[in-house]
Amino acid sequence: MFDNAPQQRSRKSVYEQWVAHQGVPLIQGHYIADLKTTPVEPWARRNAAGCFINHDASNTSNDCYLLELAPGQETTPQHQLYEEMIYVLRGRGATSVWYDEHRKSSFEWGAGSLFAIPMNAWHQHFNASGSEPVRYIGVTSAPIAINLYGDPEFIFNCDYRFISRYAGEADYFSGDxxxxxxxxxxxxxxxxxxxxxxxxxxxxxxxxxxxxxxxxxxxxxxxxxxxxxxxxxxxxxxxxxxxxxxxxxxxxxxxxxxxxxxxxxxxxxxxxxxxxxxxxxxxxxxxxxxxxxxxxxxxxxxxxxxxxxxxxxxxxxxxxxxxxxxxxxxxxxxxxxxxxxxxxxxxxxxxxxxxxxx
Ligand SMILES: [Fe+2]
Known part of the structure; x- marks a missing residue:
């Protein structure tokens, strides 16, 4: 699916191909007037809506995306071999994080909350409201990871547990x-x-x-x-x-x-x-x-x-x-x-x- 063969290399990096494959808008630029009203489109893989925001170095350092979760909905669980920080722009909800599905770390958040997904941990976000959407901005190191290995399937399907970062502690997100x-x-x-x-x-x-x-x-x-x-x-x-x-x-x-x-x-x-x-x-x-x-x-x-x-x-x-x-x-x-x-x-x-x- 992703063109990484040297003899056929396209002009787009594997990361850029992966973004294009997500089927949501890609905004290029260094300035967004209002993240709360930036248009998002349905994002089937996440069971949500979203868009990517890329800047001059998004292909070599970090990227950014918006995700909007409809009232009462939850994202499809995923794990990933890159770092992600999440800032909640509007709404309220909860997130579950785990390596072992019988030992989840769950916590609640609202507009103004900041947290990070431990490297390669499974995670799922829930909108706690039945009437208001949730919208967050995520900043990730996906470009480096995806371009380094050249295969997004590996990035999203590796089972390694980084227990030096997260060992399944129930109070991991207590805020201490x-x-x-x-x-x-x-x-x-x-x-x-x-x-x-x-x-x-x-x-x-x-x-x-x-x-x-x-x-x-x-x-x-x-x-x-x-x-x-x-x-x-x-x-x-x-x-x-x-x-x-x-x-x-x-x-x-x-x-x-x-x-x-x-x-x-x-x-x-x-x-x-x-x-x-x-x-x-x-x-x-x-x-x-x-x-x-x-x-x-x-x-x-x-x-x-x-x-x-x-x-x-x-x-x-x-x-x-x-x-x-x-x-x-x-x-x-x-x-x-x-x-x-x-x-x-x-x-x-x-x-x-x-x-x-x-
Ligand atoms: Fe600065």
Whole structure:
């Protein structure tokens, strides 16, 4: 079914062929205005509806999809040789996870919940409502796994149990965990929009942050919040950070060195995926703190050791990938001042931005 023979290789990778074979829409892009209203189509294999969202590096790093589950329905059980983090956009329900079907780990979730499926564990999602659909976004490492082995049948039909990640514990998704530095290691976060954060001055303007490692994954996540009337510092890093806006009203700027700056407006439900090594900067122009969840390809190991030495938090003048406020294009601050004024919000950047940039 999947063309992996060198002499007949098509232009599409095995992952891309697999996506096309799912029979649901594929959206290509780095910006989705509202994940809650993005069109989905019936997805027979999952007993649900869905769509895939692919970006510049989806074929080589991580991908993203939306799944919508009708009232009272459940997904077809599946297991998979790749990692998956799930954030619930709307609705409420439950998930069962297992290696041994006589020993399932089951837990309930609602809009705002975040969890991960342990590697290769069977899992099934249930919509607990008889009237409202469930919709979630899943970020996975399927592209690497499917392209590495070149055969999706293997990815979905391997019986190996990764007991170092999950050993069938009944309380696996209780929400307990361990905090190391800025990293909360857990398997379930019930309410990400209201989760308590830690001070994170490195990215500027009174920001707060927490990083999540879920289900012993290599992939990682973090939540960032910045106050009313502020914006963060520009920075860049590798591909695959899926930034989901949870609260607030604002915009992100994205640009490559020497190229025009592009603007992307956001509100709760917007998805922004900064391309590989593209500078990006987030601005809060609304009357409440702005908070986002980033579901990333990269893990949190380096954060545990030395978050203050991260290249993405070090000035470009010092060989890093962050633009300090005093070094940014002055038009960036002017645009922010105009936008906050339009929203009737007072700028709170005086202590962060030097006079030269005003
Ligand atoms: Fe970033």
């Amino acid at each position: 965990g361990t905090l190391t530095g800025m990293v909360w290691e857990t398997n379930f976060v019930a309410d990400v929009p209201n989760y308590a954060l830690l001070a994170y001055p490195e990215r500027g303007a009174g920001g707060r942050n927490i990083k999540f490692t879920l289900a012993r994954n290599q992939m990682g996540a973090h939540v960032s919040e910045f106050p009313i009337g502020t914006y963060k510092k520009a920075h860049r890093h590798g591909p695959g950070a899926h930034v989901i806006i949870l609260n607030g009203d604002g915009y992100s700027l994205m640009w490559n060195e020497g190229e025009p700056i592009q603007r992307f407006d956001w509100q709760p439900g917007t998805l922004v995926i900064p391309p590989n090594r593209t500078f990006h900067q987030h601005f809060n122009v609304g009357a409440s703190p702005a908070r986002y969840l980033a579901l990333r390809f990269s893990g949190n190991e380096e954060s545990k050791a030395a978050v203050r030495n991260l290249v993405s938090s070090r000035s470009v003048k010092l060989g890093g990938d962050q633009i300090e406020y005093e070094d940014q294009d002055p038009s960036i601050h002017r645009m922010f001042v105009q936008d906050t004024a339009r929203h009737g919000v007072e700028v709170q950047m005086e202590e962060f931005v030097v006079a030269a940039t005003r």
